[in-house]
Amino acid sequence: MTSSLFPWNVHGAARAGRPPLSPADWPEKEKPLLEACQQLARATGVPQILSLAWPFPGLNPLAALAQELSLLPLQHFPSYCYFAHTVQGERVQVLGWGSLRRADLAGEKRFQVARDFVQALQPHVHTAPAPSSPQERLLCFCRFGFAPHSGGGAALVLPRWQLLQVQGEVTVARLNLEIGPDSDLAALAGQIATFFAHMQRLAQAPLPAWRPQPPLEVALAEEALLARIEKALQVIWAGSLEKVVLAEAVDLALPSPPAIPSLLAYLEAHHPDCSVFAFASESKGDFPPQVFLGASPERLLSVWQGRVQIDALAGSVARGSTGPQDCRLAEELLRSPKNRREHQWVVRSIQEALGWLGMDPWISPQPRLRRLAHIQHLQTVIEAELPDHVHLFDLLAQLHPTAAVGGYPQQAALQWLAQLEPFDRASYAAPLGWVDLQGNGELVVGIRSALIEGKRARLYAGAGIVADSKPEQEVAEIRLKLHALVQALALRPPDPLGP
Known part of the structure; x- marks a missing residue:
């Protein structure tokens, strides 16, 4: 110690x-x-x-x-x-x-x-x-x-x-x-x-502020994305997979390098139920630092004094513009066979990973709603005791990637992702957070995220594909998930000489 x-x-x-x-x-x-x-x-x-x-x-x-x-x-x-x-x-x-x-x-x-x-x-x-x-x-x-x-x-x-x-x-x-x-x-x-x-x-420094700007235009390569989803469905229908999570990367040219603290302050204010993060690499020579940031709703792993908590998060729908519409969409999500099936593969993948380490988890019997600013998810909370001989990073090695970001079965899904996705995910959908020297830690999944380098930004989002997925609906879900970072990247710090 x-x-x-x-x-x-x-x-x-x-x-x-x-x-x-x-x-x-x-x-x-x-x-x-x-x-x-x-x-x-x-x-x-x-x-x-x-x-x-x-x-x-x-x-x-x-x-x-x-x-x-x-x-x-x-x-x-x-x-x-x-x-x-x-x-x-x-x-x-x-x-x-x-x-x-x-x-x-x-x-x-x-x-x-x-x-x-x-x-x-x-x-x-x-x-x-x-x-x-x-x-x-x-x-x-x-x-x-x-x-x-x-x-x-x-x-x-x-x-x-x-x-x-x-x-x-x-x-x-x-x-x-x-x-x-x-x-x-x-x-x-x-x-x-x-x-x-x-x-x-x-201690005398002021809090970062921001001012809104017109929204940025995001151009999805929709035809290529639909083709990848169709290919994933063919693999699932052939029996090779139960689920695969396809991601999309969208590159944006920004008018100027974003003010990272202002962007984080905005995410904190508008997504208080998420984990807000930024990991910046050391800059080298004339190259600007790379900053990977986002607002993740998904806790991958929390360990405190041997007690483990994991969130299974999968199955999504938009928020409604009115109270009744919001409740109707939530009810549809809870009753949706497709979303329940997609969610259950995530729960199963986590349960199996814990079982391989000799852990007997407690799993909530029914998923609940996880409501965020623009989207709502199905969530199942999983808890367990960490065996004395198992370190947090040993557990992480078994968990990652869960079926929420990879697919099921895990190894088959990863092999297909290597063929289906034409880009490196980098830290998108990967574990990130903090650990202490006593084996405690808090790690989230790096989703709803972007990699920023100067005036360039790469935004990431994904969707889980199962046998009854509808390609157009999956594309719409990816657009929805991009919204938080697109909105944040449109911000600018206030002019110090202006009002």
């Missing part, structure tokens, strides 16, 4: 009215912490990581991201990760900036690489003060590719610093420092003071 070099509770002190630590506290506090880590590094021959946390009232993760990005040229962007989701009714926003440690997640052994990275890191991380809640832990951010050799920069990252805010309360800023046998402790102490002062400045 990560160790705590002294017990001081960040949120506990703030809520109890005690003053938080300030730079004046650190000359006497930091030296023994740094020295203790260096002694361990010398004794073990392994660099140690000291993770320090402070509360900062008024510091908002998205405002901090906007301020950081405004200060840097495109050629010098570090990697960053933003993830916002709801845990037990509380909205959690977390920002990770830079990369202190990183593992590339490509190849057939990518889930094993991720597990080994976390487990090798865990004994050498020391937190001060001790976290007072699950959400205050030091986190690593992960983004996988859909397939083992997908592009898009799949990686697991321990950030240089992290901001975490729960339900709009005091943000906890965490600085991660690597201390080797020969590290200059005075220089590291200087980094601490610089970081503290920088966070105080970021």
Whole structure:
């Protein structure tokens, strides 16, 4: 487990009215912490990581991201990760900036690489003060590719610093420092003071805003898409598959590079029931950073203290423009044999994956409605206990891809997708989120998403094809799923000189 070099509770002190630590506290506090880590590094021959946390009232993760990005040229962007989701009714926003440690997640052994990275890191991380809640832990951010050799920069990252805010309360800023046998402790102490002062400045940053623009035109290659759906139906009718999820990628030319924090703030405001995310690669030379972002309604895997929760999400219909119409569409979705069949393959694929690991899941007997801003889905909640010998990434390796994004049977569906889809999915429909060093984590499926690079954007959406699918209806569903990102990409930050 990560160790705590002294017990001081960040949120506990703030809520109890005690003053938080300030730079004046650190000359006497930091030296023994740094020295203790260096002694361990010398004794073990392994660099140690000291993770320090402070509360900062008024510091908002998205405002901090906007301020950081405004200060840097495109050629010098570090990697960053933003993830916002709801845990037990509380909205959690977390920002990770830079990369202190990183593992590339490509190849057939990518889930094993991720597990080994976390487990090798865990004994050498020391937190001060001790976290007072699950959400205050030091986190690593992960983004996988859909397939083992997908592009898009799949990686697991321990950030240089992290901001975490729960339900709009005091943000906890965490600085991660690597201390080797020969590290200059005075220089590291200087980094601490610089970081503290920088966070105080970021606490004054305003929240990102946006102004609406005319909607962007999205041109689906409808004829080619219909042909792929027809081919998928022929494969299903021939008995090779029960279900396959076909995706479409739409490329957009934007008038200017979008303001990522404003786009995320818009998604947060308009899709509060979704997990909003952005994973940005480090920019290299004259190339702008790639940012994979979106608002996903689908939690793939939540693990906390050995308790697992998984969402099966499949079967879709639009929201109605009036209350009665909305209820009618919802009732049709719940009664639809096609959508129930499509949904059941997802539940079955998850149940089988858990069974292969010796897990006996609890599955809700009937799907319920998952209502979002423009679309509603069938959802089944699945819960289980994680065996002691099974790591979160072992479970993820069995789950991904579920029949919600791949098909059923899994391997046959993946083989057909490789032939049917003329593009690399990259991180579309892949697992992404955060994990801590104790084996807990929150991962969603990277759907309702886009890959942005400068003034270019690639939007992704998909639809599940089963024996009684109607091709024109599947194309309409893909159009509907593209709506959230098309609408968001039309936004522009407000003119600072204008009204």
